[in-house]
Amino acid sequence: MERPQIPHARTHVTMQDVAQKAGVSAQTVSNVVNGRTERVGAETIDRVTKVIDELGYRLNQAARSLRRGTTGIVGLGVPVLASEYYGELAERLSHRFRESGIRLVTENTGGAMTAEVESLAASHLETYDGFILAIAASESADLDRFHPTTPIVLLGERAVPTRFDHVLMDNIGGGALATGHLLDRGARAVVALGGSNAGSPSVQTLRTQGYVTAHRERGAPVRSDLIVNAGLHLPDGYEAMSRVIADGTEFDAVFAFTDASALGALRALADHGIRVPHDVQVVGFDDVRESAYSVPRLTTVDPDNDAMADEIVRIMLARLQARTPGPGGAAAGVAGEEPVRRVMPTRLIVRESTR
Template sequence: MPESPTSKARAHVTMQDVARQTGVSAQTVSNVINGRTDRVGTETTQRVIDAIDELGYRLNQSARSLRKGRTGMVGLGLPVLASEYYGELAERLAHRFADRGIRLVTEKTGGALSAEVESLAASHLETYDGFILAIAASESTDLNKILPTKPIVLLGERALSTRFDHVLMDNVEGGRAATAHLLDRGARSIIALGGSAADGDSVQTLRARGFVQAHRDRSLPAPDSRIVASGLDIADGYQTVRRLLTEGRPFDAIFALTDSCAFGAMRALHESDLRVPDDVQIVGFDNVRAGAFSTPSLTSIEPGNDEMADAIVEVMMARLSSPLRPRDPQRVMPAITLVERETTLSREVDSVAS
């Protein structure tokens, strides 16, 4: 729709126009706009506000930011964009930063080491006031070489360099809670779908570590054969469970390391006429919105999605508001909870032979 003449006129209203309308100086108008009303009388303040409303004056936030040495933008580097979890994370952060007058710009790193390191380079950070990076490939040695010129907040599974603020999930506890829930509901042949029994600190190894811990807590075996390597998206879950069923691998429950992986597993079970949760119980991880609407709805680990988004924004805003103030790097790990829905049995089982 074409912009109306009135809208075009209002778009060109300046602070000087407001000053002429009220018979005060441009500095007085600036004081009112920036909340320095202790320097302006009550009557004058009201006149300025009335003139702003009447003329339709809008503060040029971009110019204001540049005068303060700011771009008004914060960057967010993600390994993938076509992901329910990362998409919802970006949306949460965008809303929270917008409430603070800051625009969030999302970039794809592809989970590549070179892209992650380059995103934190001084030349790249010139575009932003700060940068949030979801770590997929970088190690402490890579990050410790970086001399940041802007605030940086890391996201990811591993507690890496202590030089940066870091918001992360409690992956081990999440894996333990998911598996414990299945064990408490009678499952004894649980598959950790997408896990890894290798050493290291990744989504695959940390959540699988919790899987093993839940079995040990109950003096039950957790053989490595129950930790099934797989990608973590919906197609990976589908294809891997189809393969397990074709091979005749017995299992009565699945701890899927992501909700997306769980959705794929559910489709594969459905095609094989296996009922969820009667034949196979399933717990996912991430508590994405789609889980509440799948059929059946998905029991999942809620890693503190809102709490993490709040922490990311608060840590970043604290850095931006006092850039010269020394602060120890923050490490935030919200508590996990389990959201029980229809893919697991509704009642605990007192005793089941192992």
């Protein structure tokens, strides 16, 4: 007796249903669904995927996770979602994890210490196989009381316990590159937009160190009135640059500590009839996509964004594969490998905003 056709609207379609209609084994369907297609012909793959679409088959992720003891999800905690830099970082990481069959879920910590430390709590990490946290406010002591068994990769410039994997960029070197580029092109009064000489290591303090280093290497004086403490986002750059202009401060160049603040500064300069780069040269930091499309196109420091994303994913995948507790009880060590600290190099991308 011929088996009746499976209704299109059937709620629970099994892998065996797909296999029967496609005329293949359930193992072949499993191989196609899970991306193990090295020994599956193109015609078979096409036939199986068409049947999957026709029947509305969906892989039971919950059941698969229970069998594997995993969730198939890695979390990413960032200080702000409405950010050019963090948005592009999340996109890069998402693409790379997807290639390994892992979903990336992004959370907003708001740059608050309480939210950052809570994201490392065991109850929160139950949701994830691993977690990547961009540190904006927490100190090493805040993080040192956590000994998660879930693999953790920390990002950012703040000091963190050495038992955690840590990926960061060369902020001092990048700051020196940006400032040196301006001084070497004739600038004599460079505004450090977002600068700070006080507090724990951060984007502001480290890039300020690079700013100061570039001046000292060239025997140029450092004017404290040109180190402008400001936020790092687009409105911050606009408002801080507008204040500098309104105050009558003499300057002929701007090193904005992020591309976002640099774009805000460009708008403020344009609003006041100041030409870039003719009157004032501008350099940013981060090499976000918008920097190549501003008017003029923005000279910027590239912290090797693609290589950084590659390194973060490489470390996390190695931890997930090993799941071997590291020093101090944290799942931070791959067998035979100590926790990793990677400082990514920077390079200057020269465009139209400098002479």
